Amino acid sequence: MKKEIFIVDDDPIYRLIVSKTIGKLDSSLPINECKNGEIGLAKLEDLKNSKHEIIVLLDINMPIVNGWEFLGAIEKYNFYNLDQLMIYMISSSIDTSDKVKADQYAFVKGFYHKPLTNEDLKIIIGID
Amino acid sequence: MSRKQDFLEKLSVLIIEDNQGDFVLIEDYLIEKFKLISIKHCSDYASGIDYLSKAEEKISVILLDLNLPDLNGLELINSILAHNFQAPIIILTGYSDVSMAKSSLKSGIYDYLVKDEINPAILHKTIIYALNRSSYIHQIEEEKHNYENLFNFNPQPTWLLDAESLEILNANIAAQKIYGITLDDFLKMAFTQLHPKEERKIIMQTLISKEEEEFTKNHFTHFLSDGKEIKVDIYFRKIKNISGDRIIVQSNDISETLKHISTIEIQNEKLRNIAWTQSHGVRAPLSRILGMINMLEEQPDSFDEISFWLEQLKISTNEMDDIVKKIVDETNRFEQE
Structure with missing residues (x-):
């Protein structure tokens, strides 16, 4: 099945590191870099009704629309009718309150601390 | 003997x-x-x-x-x-x-x-x-x-009261000095008059009650002669003498203590903010640096790529250095306050 990756994060270096790492694991995967939640939401809306497996690596602290607002909007717009939307929260913070908050969203697939390692990404994108 | x-x-x-x-x-x-x-x-x-x-x-x-x-x-x-x-x-x-x-x-x-x-x-x-x-x-x-x-030289304000009327029968030197009220003026007052109206009932009830109870509530307000308010704890004991039942009352000014507690609470809040910044602010460039080290370990394709990552490492390290300096500044400022 076709997969597509979204990196929603305001840090360009982080986005570069993640997309390069993913590129090395599987160079065929399309990667969308979004520098804030608003852009991320707009791009997801474009994919409305798609049957792709969509993997979102979502940062928490971002300008304009942050990670929590992003999750709220996803719920509000009924996941844009996307069948397979996998959302992972990726935070540089080690503050446990963020993890607790993320656990309240049943549709969030996982919570990772930065930096994401090769192993983390293999699990997230499903490569053995 | x-x-x-x-x-x-x-x-x-x-x-x-x-x-x-x-x-x-x-x-x-x-x-x-x-x-x-x-x-x-x-x-x-x-x-x-x-x-x-x-x-x-x-x-x-x-x-x-x-x-x-x-x-x-x-x-x-x-x-x-x-x-x-x-x-x-x-x-x-x-x-x-x-x-x-x-x-x-x-x-x-x-x-x-x-x-x-x-x-x-x-x-x-x-x-x-x-x-x-x-x-x-x-x-x-x-x-x-x-x-x-x-009684007279006790550094804590102390009064002798009539056990029924709570009229002041004597006031020690500390009471006169701290409250700015002369002995003559004290002798014209009831103890309850030192308190605001809303506290008078509980003072009256506790002091007059037959049992020697401690006050369940503390932090009472007392007025000084210049209108200033102080927060006090109040202690009392009943005594008997030839002319009738009396009460010895002492007040302990805790205004400073309460002020210190509130200062500590404000400081705690600031310390929590500093801790939050540590967790978020410092970790942002740090996690980026760790990510870049991972990249460098993956054997980059070209010399250009190595220099790019090294340059980025330098930027992120400086960024982290600035954040650490800011935390130190904030901590210092907070200590001076």
């Missing part, structure tokens, strides 16, 4: 007696019963007073004839008592004046002896009793004085 030994060792008696025969008799009895005794004789009131006022030697006891040439009877008793001499006074009297002698016991005379009944044993017993009583009375007076000092 030491006082008792003192007068047993060395007794000095002043006899104010105009009848030479009576004096000699009493002198004999005294010498018979007391081994170490010095006896001074004055034969009228004026010379007796004169001697007592100037005496260098401490007089242990005064034996006073009730009929002196220059003064007698009640007038004599009142005059000599007015001088407030330390030594106990024992009256020597005839049968005719016994009822007067008896009534003088109420006004401060220690005892009386009917001249015709005196013998060495009675004289001895009377003097020893008088000295013992005098010694106890002095002790009680000294203790009273000590308690007065404990």
Whole structure:
């Protein structure tokens, strides 16, 4: 099945590191870099009704629309009718309150601390 | 006990007696019963007073004839008592004046002896009793004085209240100084007037209640004479004295303590913010640096890529350095505050 990756994060270096790492694991995967939640939401809306497996690596602290607002909007717009939307929260913070908050969203697939390692990404994108 | 030994060792008696025969008799009895005794004789009131006022030697006891040439009877008793001499006074009297002698016991005379009944044993017993009583009375007076000092010089504001009306009967020096209210003004007040209206009921109920309860609520407000408010804890004990039930009340100014607590709370909030910044701010560039090190370990394709990552490492490290400096600055500023 076709997969597509979204990196929603305001840090360009982080986005570069993640997309390069993913590129090395599987160079065929399309990667969308979004520098804030608003852009991320707009791009997801474009994919409305798609049957792709969509993997979102979502940062928490971002300008304009942050990670929590992003999750709220996803719920509000009924996941844009996307069948397979996998959302992972990726935070540089080690503050446990963020993890607790993320656990309240049943549709969030996982919570990772930065930096994401090769192993983390293999699990997230499903490569053995 | 030491006082008792003192007068047993060395007794000095002043006899104010105009009848030479009576004096000699009493002198004999005294010498018979007391081994170490010095006896001074004055034969009228004026010379007796004169001697007592100037005496260098401490007089242990005064034996006073009730009929002196220059003064007698009640007038004599009142005059000599007015001088407030330390030594106990024992009256020597005839049968005719016994009822007067008896009534003088109420006004401060220690005892009386009917001249015709005196013998060495009675004289001895009377003097020893008088000295013992005098010694106890002095002790009680000294203790009273000590308690007065404990009250007056206690650094905590302390009041003596009437247990029913809560009117102020006394206020110590600390209370006058800290509250800026003179003793005269305190004496016109009830203790509850130091409190704002809404606190008066609970103060009244707790202080007047039969049980000695502590206040369940603390931090009361007291007004000072300049209108300033202070926060206080209040402690009290009920006491009894001859004229009725009293309450001793102390206040402890905790305004500063409360201020310190609120300062600490503000500081804690700032420290929490600093900790948050540590967790978020520092970790952002740090996680990026760790990510870049991972990239470099993956054996980059070209020299250009290595220099790119090294340059980025430098930028992120500087960014982290700035954040650390900012945290140190904030912590310093907060310590100075």
